[in-house]
Amino acid sequence: MTSPSAATLAGLERRIVVGVGGLAVSKNQGVILTTYSLGSCLGVTIYDPVCRAGGLLHAMLPDSSINAAKAAEQPAMFVDTGFGALLRALRALTAAKHCLQICVAGGAQFLDKSGFFNIGQRNYDSLAQLLHRHGLSIDAQDVGGLVSRSLNMDLRTGEVRLKSSGHGEETILFKGYADIG
Secondary structure, three states: OOOOOHHHHOOOOEEEEOOOOEEEEEOOOOEEEEEEEEOOOEEEEEEEOOOOEEEEEEEOEOOHHHOHHHHHHOHHHEHHHHHHHHHHHHHHOOOOHHHOEEEEEEOOOOOOOOOOOOHHHHHHHHHHHHHHHHOOOOOEEEEOOOOOEEEEEEOOOOOEEEEEOOOOOOEEEEOOOOOOO
């Protein structure tokens, strides 16, 4: 039996799991944002190290025009509407556009090995166009291939960790910053 960490005992650490077609934002330094099973889906983390707010998006499809009603009901399902929703939610937490650190994972050719539909690549291309339009860039990424990924962002530091299927250990995708107090 292992004992929980002091942070867990003190109630300072909490994991928020973002499901497929979901997003979450927070300024709570005790939160870790997590999403699992990024196959062709795209996971996007955004962090502002100055105001220490962060968010995570788990988008399933590139373009909301295929189902406007669904996009209105669940904008995070689509890269185009989900990314905008994530930016707006972070701005509401006082995140500044010029400070944003962006990490991306997923976009695999997971269910379509022939490449005919290639949803993963289309998701990534959609995000790349949005980032260009907003004058933003990706700080770290792990995309493509044929593996599923899980993504974690620690809001205390902005560190983003990645676990790929078939690999036992998490790796650091983006280092973030040491706790400054």
